[in-house]
Amino acid sequence: MVTLQQIAFxxxxxLATVSRVLKGQGPVSGEMVRRVRRAAAELGYRSPPPAGAGARHRPVVGVLVPSVTNPVFAASLAGIQHRMQAAKHGVLIAQSNYDPALEAPSVAALLEQRPTGLILTLCNAETSGALSAALPPTILLNNRPVPRFPAAVTVDNHRAGYEITRHVLAHGHRLILFVSGHFASSDRARLRYQGYCAAMEEAGHQPLPAMEIPFLDGYEHLDLSGVVVGRRPTAIIASNDLLAVGVIAALRREGLAVPGDVSVAGFDGIAIGRLMSPSLTTMAMPDGDMGIAAAAMLLDIAQHASACRHLCLDHRLYSGETVRMLN
Structure with missing residues (x-):
């Protein structure tokens, strides 16, 4: 059996430094963390199981997502689980319900199970209280890296927002409204809106203020009556595909056709968007591949002391049928 003394040597x-690193508690420099983990990996050290777990204890990783019912995060979770099953790791899942205040206690609950590492999708990685604790190897998924946690798997959401707005502009639209979940609940939505603003300004058009609604219960109760009368947009870009479906339903309740009266576009590329008629114009994201990549990166860092890195995967436009060309 490998001892902590061997790792320290x-x-x-x-020995105290080794203990702090392996427990994820107390101040230790990033360089020393890498040295201890590399030594532990080279010696074949495995953490002892929690009290009462006995020989049946299986290593696990902890995953935090905003919602397990959103197809985007479900696809990422499937990718994570697929990769972790191959590595004989279990997967523990927590959700924040898009509430920044729930992130820290959710991560604390995951840490009670002494996971090999964490994969976190946060409302805002720059301000999240979940990152203030001493954590094991941690990968940010869908969030840009932050100085303390430079390991991340993302897409360029700002660029995606810019490109889909350019696509809508190329179809002759000028009054384009951005409908989103609250930016405080999703830095991804905020970056996509900023990309929209950049494209509108580049084209010489004034961006409209975003219409923000709750992520969890705003979709089916979305009311666009005031927007239709007041702003009269010819196109609406929603911050994700589920919201785009809610926008289409709300427009139909107002007696408007999509895309005949108002064009609609979204983000994510979930299956329901391709199956509906007309098919949804969207910026497709590689959610399953992102989950696999995050899991592989976590294992590399935790087991082989690999260097942290930022992996940015490609998005792609699915033109669909919900954006029409204006005369």
């Missing part, structure tokens, strides 16, 4: 540090 290999890493060239004190």
């Amino acid at each position: 290999q890493a060239g540090c004190s």
